[in-house]
Amino acid sequence: MTLARSQALFWQAVRAKRAPAALRELFVGRGALSVDKRMQIYRAAYWSRHEKALFESYPRLYEHMGVAAFRELVAGYIERHPSTEPSIERAGAALATYIGACAALGEQRFALRELAQLEWARVLALLADDPEQAFEASALGAGDAPTRALRMLPSLSIVGSRAIWRGARGVTELALFGDEARALERALQSDPLSAVCAEFHEPDAAERARRALAAWIARGWITALEEPCAR
Amino acid sequence: MHGYGLRAPHYAELLEHGPRVSFVEAVTENFVGRGGRARAVLERVRRDAEVALHGVSLSIGSLDALNDGYLDRLRALQHAVQPRFVSDHLCFGSVGGHYGHDLWPLPYTEEAIAHVVARISTVQDRLGRQILIENVSSYIEHRESTLSEHEFLSIIAERADCLILLDVNNVIVSAKNHGFDPHAYIAGLPAQRIAQLHLAGHTDYGSHAIDDHGSPVPAEVWALYGAVIERFGPLPTIVEWDQDLPSLFELQEQCARARAASELHA
Numbered sequence: 001m002t003l004a005r006s007q008a009l010f011w012q013a014v015r016a017k018r019a020p021a022a023l024r025e026l027f028v029g030r031g032a033l034s035v036d037k038r039m040q041i042y043r044a045a046y047w048s049r050h051e052k053a054l055f056e057s058y059p060r061l062y063e064h065m066g067v068a069a070f071r072e073l074v075a076g077y078i079e080r081h082p083s084t085e086p087s088i089e090r091a092g093a094a095l096a097t098y099i100g101a102c103a104a105l106g107e108q109r110f111a112l113r114e115l116a117q118l119e120w121a122r123v124l125a126l127l128a129d130d131p132e133q134a135f136e137a138s139a140l141g142a143g144d145a146p147t148r149a150l151r152m153l154p155s156l157s158i159v160g161s162r163a164i165w166r167g168a169r170g171v172t173e174l175a176l177f178g179d180e181a182r183a184l185e186r187a188l189q190s191d192p193l194s195a196v197c198a199e200f201h202e203p204d205a206a207e208r209a210r211r212a213l214a215a216w217i218a219r220g221w222i223t224a225l226e227e228p229c230a231r
Numbered sequence: 232m233h234g235y236g237l238r239a240p241h242y243a244e245l246l247e248h249g250p251r252v253s254f255v256e257a258v259t260e261n262f263v264g265r266g267g268r269a270r271a272v273l274e275r276v277r278r279d280a281e282v283a284l285h286g287v288s289l290s291i292g293s294l295d296a297l298n299d300g301y302l303d304r305l306r307a308l309q310h311a312v313q314p315r316f317v318s319d320h321l322c323f324g325s326v327g328g329h330y331g332h333d334l335w336p337l338p339y340t341e342e343a344i345a346h347v348v349a350r351i352s353t354v355q356d357r358l359g360r361q362i363l364i365e366n367v368s369s370y371i372e373h374r375e376s377t378l379s380e381h382e383f384l385s386i387i388a389e390r391a392d393c394l395i396l397l398d399v400n401n402v403i404v405s406a407k408n409h410g411f412d413p414h415a416y417i418a419g420l421p422a423q424r425i426a427q428l429h430l431a432g433h434t435d436y437g438s439h440a441i442d443d444h445g446s447p448v449p450a451e452v453w454a455l456y457g458a459v460i461e462r463f464g465p466l467p468t469i470v471e472w473d474q475d476l477p478s479l480f481e482l483q484e485q486c487a488r489a490r491a492a493s494e495l496h497a
Contacts (some may be wrong), residue, residue, distance in 0.1 A: 002342065003294060003338070003340075003342050003343055003346060004294055006338060006373065006375075007293065007294055007326050008326060008327075010326070010335055011326035011327065011331070014331060014335075025374065026373065026374060026375075027371045027372060027373060027374055028371075028372045028373075028374050030408075030409060030410055031368075031373065031410065031438065031439075032437075032438040032439075033408075033438050033439050035371065038370045038373060038408075038439075040369040041370045041371075041439070041441065042333065042335065042370065042371070045333055046331055046332075046333060049332055049333065050332070053332075082328060082329035082330075083330040083331075083332060084328055084329060084330065085258055086288035086298060086301045086329065086330060087260040087261075087263075087288070087328075088260070089261075090262075091330075091332070111440070126267065127264075127265050127267075128265065128266060128267070129264060129265060129266045130266030130267065130270060131266075152373060154265075154266070155267075166267055200342075204256040214331075217333075
């Protein structure tokens with residue numbers, strides 16, 4: 001048997017509910033433990049390890065759904081979306097997408113999907129890299145600043161109208177309203193500062209943009225002004 | 232050097248007091264490409280202790296292409312941390328681009344040796360250093376194996392010119408599960424390749440043993456550790472503990488016991 005055949009069969013056996021018959025061609029049982037029981041050790045470890053990772057990533061979702069329903073959801077998800085990342089902490093990356101497509105959840109899937117998106121943003125905020133440098137607010141006064149993009153905190157994202165980021169006291173959420181949420185979306189898309197500010201509308205558009213940028217700097221959301229050639 | 236693996240529930244204490252040992256091991260996947268508290272802990276412990284980066288997802292025996300992004304991030308972390316050792320496991324853990332997040336056993340064959348040796352060489356070139364490869368605990372044996380596990384490990388280390396991280400607990404667990412003599416296993420390893428040791432606890436169910444890292448190092452592992460030190464001399468040692476995590480104080484006591492055993496048997 002080639003390495004390719006044996007690895008494919010092992011993968012199949014770990015994920016299957018029942019061991020494939022070909023397993024006994026591949027492995028030797030010894031002593032009191034049969035081949036099937038030995039493979040069951042790997043199978044149990046695979047499912048429980050993924051389940052544990054998803055419970056840790058989505059605490060609000062499983063509290064909302066209840067443990068039994070969440071466990072069933074997770075089993076279906078792992079079946080459909082096996083992990084593609086070296087870190088198991090990222091195994092839940094597609095859960096919101098899976099929920100959105102899960103007709104069995106009925107109408108509640110839309111609210112569950114939104115909760116999953118929010119929780120996944122929190123996971124990503126926790127895992128994100130640190131900013132390279134502290135931002136000097138005076139840089140926004142540079143003559144070409146309106147044409148340049150803001151470099152935002154690596155952990156910052158926006159889900160709906162909620163900003164999520166990792167600050168000094170851990171992962172934080174903040175509800176934003178109207179034009180500030182839209183402006184932050186533009187900033188996270190690396191649009192020029194002028195386009196970010198253009199999301200603030202009259203009356204007092206300039207003043208509201210100035211106040212929002214000052215708040216973003218105070219929260220550590222802005223880490224640099226990109227070089228003009230960076231876009 | 233004796234120490235323990237860094238685990239998240241200890242981070243607050245580590246940030247405040249440091250590791251209080253001379254050697255710590257960081258699971259690579261918990262630190263690559265990530266900042267925040269985890270990275271702050273790594274920076275803090277580096278002030279007082281040597282660091283080893285210990286991976287679980289290199290999947291060196293897999294037929295999947297090596298993960299370039301992962302290797303790039305590992306290289307960057309290695310540059311930042313300047314670890315004493317970089318290690319991973321002699322196993323496969325991914326198939327068809329999907330990760331199992333486990334350490335699955337390879338068949339002990341010439342085909343597997345050729346495959347793994349080529350991949351270790353690639354990784355060592357990419358990282359610009361020798362890596363360490365660890366023996367895993369296993370629960371199942373491939374029918375087509377033509378070599379013993381220690382022969383397989385030794386041949387790969389020689390041909391790939393890499394080092395060995397010898398997990399003493401894994402030798403005991405696999406010996407129970409497959410019925411081999413752990414002392415013969417140790418006697419068959421190339422002394423010049425052994426660079427680091429692991430100690431841990433396991434659960435013995437009678438019919439088999441599970442490597443769960445959830446209890447103190449048991450007597451039989453300490454006994455084999457003594458034999459390992461007698462054969463290879465004192466070596467940097469990490470105590471691993473993952474389930475039912477004890478206090479740092481208890482981990483430090485296990486490290487002190489490892490140091491005493493090293494001195495006794497060297």
